[in-house]
Amino acid sequence: MGRALTLIPILALGLAVGVYTLAVVRDDPATSFAGSSNGGAVALLAAGWALVGAGTLLLSRRGAGRVGFLLAAAGFAWFLLEWGNPQIGSALAFTIGLSLYAACAPLVSHALLAYPRGRLARRTEQAAVTVAYTGGVLVLGVLPALFWSPSTAGCNDCPRNLLLLADKVTLADDLRRVGVYLGLGWSLLLAGLLVIRLVEATNRGRRASSLLLTAGAAYLGLVAATFAGSLDRGFLWHGPLERRLWLGEAAALVAVGAAVAWTRLRARRARSQVAGLVVELARSPTPDGLRAVLAGIVGDAELLLGYPIGDAGALVDAEGRSVDVSSRPAQTSLVSDGQVVAVLAHAAGLLDDEQLVDEVAAAARLALENERLQADVRVRLEELRASRARIVAAGDAERKRLERDLHDGAQQRLVALALSLRLLRSQTSQRVDGEAGRFLDRADAELGDAITELRELSYGIFPAVLADGGLAPAVQALAEGARVPIEVGPMSEARPPPAIEIAAYAVVIEAARVARRGIAVHAARREGAFVVEIGSRDTAPLDLVALEDRVGALDGRVAVEHGDNGGVTIRAEFPCGP
Amino acid sequence: MRAVIADDEALLREGLARLLADAGVDVVGDAGNADGLLRLVERARPDVAIVDIKMPPTHTDEGLIAAQEIRSTHPEVGVLVLSHYLESHYAMRLLEEHPQRSGYLLKERVKDVSVLVDALERIGEGECVLDPTIVARLVGRPREQSPLDELTAREREVLALIAEGHSNDGICRKLFLSPKTVETHVRHILLKLGIGETQDYHRRVLAVLAYLRS
Numbered sequence: 001m002g003r004a005l006t007l008i009p010i011l012a013l014g015l016a017v018g019v020y021t022l023a024v025v026r027d028d029p030a031t032s033f034a035g036s037s038n039g040g041a042v043a044l045l046a047a048g049w050a051l052v053g054a055g056t057l058l059l060s061r062r063g064a065g066r067v068g069f070l071l072a073a074a075g076f077a078w079f080l081l082e083w084g085n086p087q088i089g090s091a092l093a094f095t096i097g098l099s100l101y102a103a104c105a106p107l108v109s110h111a112l113l114a115y116p117r118g119r120l121a122r123r124t125e126q127a128a129v130t131v132a133y134t135g136g137v138l139v140l141g142v143l144p145a146l147f148w149s150p151s152t153a154g155c156n157d158c159p160r161n162l163l164l165l166a167d168k169v170t171l172a173d174d175l176r177r178v179g180v181y182l183g184l185g186w187s188l189l190l191a192g193l194l195v196i197r198l199v200e201a202t203n204r205g206r207r208a209s210s211l212l213l214t215a216g217a218a219y220l221g222l223v224a225a226t227f228a229g230s231l232d233r234g235f236l237w238h239g240p241l242e243r244r245l246w247l248g249e250a251a252a253l254v255a256v257g258a259a260v261a262w263t264r265l266r267a268r269r270a271r272s273q274v275a276g277l278v279v280e281l282a283r284s285p286t287p288d289g290l291r292a293v294l295a296g297i298v299g300d301a302e303l304l305l306g307y308p309i310g311d312a313g314a315l316v317d318a319e320g321r322s323v324d325v326s327s328r329p330a331q332t333s334l335v336s337d338g339q340v341v342a343v344l345a346h347a348a349g350l351l352d353d354e355q356l357v358d359e360v361a362a363a364a365r366l367a368l369e370n371e372r373l374q375a376d377v378r379v380r381l382e383e384l385r386a387s388r389a390r391i392v393a394a395g396d397a398e399r400k401r402l403e404r405d406l407h408d409g410a411q412q413r414l415v416a417l418a419l420s421l422r423l424l425r426s427q428t429s430q431r432v433d434g435e436a437g438r439f440l441d442r443a444d445a446e447l448g449d450a451i452t453e454l455r456e457l458s459y460g461i462f463p464a465v466l467a468d469g470g471l472a473p474a475v476q477a478l479a480e481g482a483r484v485p486i487e488v489g490p491m492s493e494a495r496p497p498p499a500i501e502i503a504a505y506a507v508v509i510e511a512a513r514v515a516r517r518g519i520a521v522h523a524a525r526r527e528g529a530f531v532v533e534i535g536s537r538d539t540a541p542l543d544l545v546a547l548e549d550r551v552g553a554l555d556g557r558v559a560v561e562h563g564d565n566g567g568v569t570i571r572a573e574f575p576c577g578p
Numbered sequence: 579m580r581a582v583i584a585d586d587e588a589l590l591r592e593g594l595a596r597l598l599a600d601a602g603v604d605v606v607g608d609a610g611n612a613d614g615l616l617r618l619v620e621r622a623r624p625d626v627a628i629v630d631i632k633m634p635p636t637h638t639d640e641g642l643i644a645a646q647e648i649r650s651t652h653p654e655v656g657v658l659v660l661s662h663y664l665e666s667h668y669a670m671r672l673l674e675e676h677p678q679r680s681g682y683l684l685k686e687r688v689k690d691v692s693v694l695v696d697a698l699e700r701i702g703e704g705e706c707v708l709d710p711t712i713v714a715r716l717v718g719r720p721r722e723q724s725p726l727d728e729l730t731a732r733e734r735e736v737l738a739l740i741a742e743g744h745s746n747d748g749i750c751r752k753l754f755l756s757p758k759t760v761e762t763h764v765r766h767i768l769l770k771l772g773i774g775e776t777q778d779y780h781r782r783v784l785a786v787l788a789y790l791r792s
Contacts, residue, residue: 422689477665
């Protein structure tokens, strides 16, 4: 709002200058470009006001203020062409007109080449614009004005030239002649540069920029034609040809203003559309989130939305899954406060209008930031879960290794030892009696117990049958050695990944450990999940935290349901491919 | 009787060979892994191969797989798998596919020469052998109300012997009972458990085992 208020004086000044210029022209139509016709008046006002209006429109927008300033200035300069009129009355206005009457074309081309960011990106463009200002303002305007005395030149009606330093009309005329030659050069050069920009913009499908640059190039072309027509004369003059060219210039400048306004309004509409949809989205979030909203606005259903996560710049979607933006033909970064908040990947040519992109980024900034943070949290959660799963897996692997070491090491040794003892006894059987015989018997029995205990120990550390045969034989084996009846129900035929088997088995073990009256176990694959269900007829307390840790490490869930008959159902569910 | 031994532990192979030799078993070769065993069987054509379940390279069930292969390719060669595993799962993998001339004993039986030789002889006669400890676990496992509860102590004894793979004659000798009495016990047991009577010895063993495991 504050920004808009400061713009009102500029608009008002533009209106006033336009009306004043029209009055000047009407006072002395013969020495003007607009002449006495209504068409001329309309062209004069329409072109100047279009530029001032378009400039004001851009001044109100962050990031485009420079171009806005240049365009507004060009609008004023357009009017100044008529201020060299001898009947203008005011010496100040006359002097301004004398010095700045050719400033419009450099300003317009500067604005268009710098559109929309306000900076001239290429050296050739910087050089061309510098030459244009020097030629148009200095060589054609200010320098001749220093030496041009109206009375010496034969204009007795003219007001005073406030800039006059020395009365050297010939020098002034020579400078103007040079200025016209220069003018033809720089106007052609700028027209060429604008055409290059136009070709680039058209190739990239930037419709709005194309329109703007076409109008700009046409204007510069007409300016060049005016200079070309004035080469013999050596100064700019309002002859019949020049007046027709001037009308064309006016039309081109109106088109420039219209193109700027159209782009601006389109971006604004997109902004309010995005803002509305973002508000809507906040009220009722959709699973597809902002991506769907932006896809709808941009008009590309397959649009990808990636959020940069971490320092490496990896892109993830709202769910935290990795996104490959290079799979789409074009990528656009949404930048806010110098930081890329999101990257859009879309069909070619859709988002080349930087203003539109900026507006979208501005409108969706909070929502984008919000979704990006959520994605970030999801990624971190997933990392955490993966790390938990790795810890559990490392523990399992260690237990498995320990079990195998016991089996292949200690247990084998003990068996070999028992065998050696047996051999010893058979070799000496005739002579071993009394105490020695009893010692041998004791050792034999102890060894047998040790073997049995070691077997139980290693089975408790990790049941090899679980790795070899899966959950079904493992539960079967558990049932064979259990304290309470374990009913082995239907088991899924296709084995899930080992980590899930181990976790599911841990749940069964815990249920069997606390059960007082027996349990029934069955397992199945359903809808992308592996589910193991344990029915227990009593409600002994489980170590649910430990189970949740175990199952949660695989992104699974444990639920305990209390049935009507006083029993419970323990259900562990693991996400698992089909 | 001619036997070969496969175990990755050399000490155990040697000790076992000596014990068996003392008991009158002719040990005609040994091997340290499954491939060596298969070549040895091919060459020596023993009556029975004694195979440790765990052998290189993975030390899981190579012995079991080799035993199954021997039973498939050399039907006249019996196999006795020695295993640390008490779970019936491994034994059933062997017996369900090849009940004839197959045996599964716990590894520590190697020191009970009489048990070992008895098992080898029964395998030689075409029977199947299952370790008594494994069977005892199956018979004794906790159950919800079950027809097993209705068996007499003697009938449970007979049931266990059937599951261990003993024939009626073997059961007679073990329990010092007359063939007629054993036949009556067997008939009662199968009736009470609802297992259809079958004259086929191997089918009877598998039916009883399946019942005990379910």
